[in-house]
Amino acid sequence: MTDTIEVVDFATSLQFTFDDLRRYSGPRSVGGLAHSFRVMQRVFPLLSPDGPPARREIQVRTAHPGPGLRDGVELVTRAVTEDRFRYDPAFARTDGGQRMSWWVFEFTYRDKIVTAHAREEFVPEALMHFALLGRKATPDERERFLAEIQKMSALVLAARPEEIYDIVGLG
Template structure:
């Protein structure tokens, strides 16, 4: 389904699969797990040119506050526990519209930085509308579950560079 994410921790190479991330997070937000997994995969492709990166030197800033995203970054990088993970709404790109605005991730590693934004067509408007709806009906909750699984499958079926683009950063760290 996807490549394994490899990082180094205290001289030991650690490999993480998508299934590892799903088990760590649980069933709540499989789409968020998939997005973070592909973000890490894409970022590592840019940052790990000489082999795996040191996991505890990755710094993540995102405008996406979802629990699946957070937990996947924690599993692979330990950034949440160690204070290297920040949800910053200023990173959002509102000019991209409500559906795409929050899918922005900046990954810093040593003297390098990469900013990733989601491509159009990956997240559907209906998903964003239902996620943001306070008083969903039982039918809407069931539909949201379907949309989460469809998005998860869509994200994981494609290479990371088909899901996320590398763009110039608009926020300096």
């Protein structure tokens, strides 16, 4: 597997690495960024089996509120800028409790829709606790949260996309 994501923009092939996404987003939200990278690698071949999808025709819906996920999708697809990215808390998963509720991703491309769920082993249990603390977190809790995000990023990037996400809808 090539560790890139490829899309086509106005008949030009564009390839993105995780480092490209990290440079765009910055160092803080690497957990969501790693998930954005891997989930796009997982679903794009299903959406467009004959070659890379057209970047500006991809729509995304997720219950994940984090900036890393949004930034990764934006760089590759321009879906945020062009109003094709939808954060939808009502789209949250109902299996796996609150910890897994955000980790659902729906990509639409032309006449196809692919929905993917992250597997539990790729979402550290402590992450949700820290995320819910938000601004109430102490400096020590914020440091532990950032450490958990770094661990999740490393775990996700070390795995193949098909190990991380179950395809729960394909149509």
